[in-house]
Amino acid sequence: MKGEINGLKTLIMDDTPNAYYVHCFAHQLQLTLVSVAKKNNECGWLFDTLGTLLNVVGNSCKRREMIRDIQAQNVARSLEICELETGSGLNQELGLKRPGDTRWGSHYKTLQNVMNLFPTLVDVLVMIGKNGSNADGKAKAQGVVLFLEPFDFVFMAQLMSTIFGYTNE
Known part of the structure; x- marks a missing residue:
């Protein structure tokens, strides 16, 4: 909008x-x-942890496929026991995009998706930590699980999601 020549x-x-x-x-x-x-x-620690999480699970097609498979199983199980409703626009696949400081609402969307996928992400990280193909990937996955489990992470994620939710409106 404020380009020097034609903005x-x-x-x-x-x-x-x-x-x-x-x-x-x-x-x-x-x-x-x-x-x-x-x-x-x-808060800085929260966003650093999210960045590490996105690097570990989001940069690999195989790991994103693991997330999709586990989430699909969870949705199917929830639909069987009538825990979820079906309909147009419901039960959409959630993505894990990296937030950008200048992309409107990206931090809010990323936090919401991480919180909604939290059990799935922990399952995937545990599987990577146990069955990963290289030692570095195993160690990173186990480290991220240790960062996600404490109350501090969950509290800060919820708090920042609430704050960003107000500005997202």
Whole structure:
């Protein structure tokens, strides 16, 4: 929007030199919230842990397929015992995209998906830790499980999800 040559700001300023440029306040709030959260030790730790989690399970097609398979089994089991409803738009596959500071709502969506997939992710990490093909992958998976299990991680994930949920509206 504010490109030097053909940006919207440049076009408006050329047409009306007295105009004021005000960036979207909601977007400024989102950027500020992400920046402040990452500077806080506990919140920074949460996002570092999420980054490691996404590296371990999200960068491998085989591991993403494991997540899909376990989640499909969980949904099928829940549908059998009438724990879930069926219908258009329900029970969609959840992805694990890496959040970006400038992508609107990406931190909120990532936190929501991690919390919804939490039992599945722990199962996959445990399977990788036991049956992984290389020692480095096993160690990383076991380390991530140790970071996900404490109350602190779950509490901070819930807290940040609630805060980002307000700004996502």
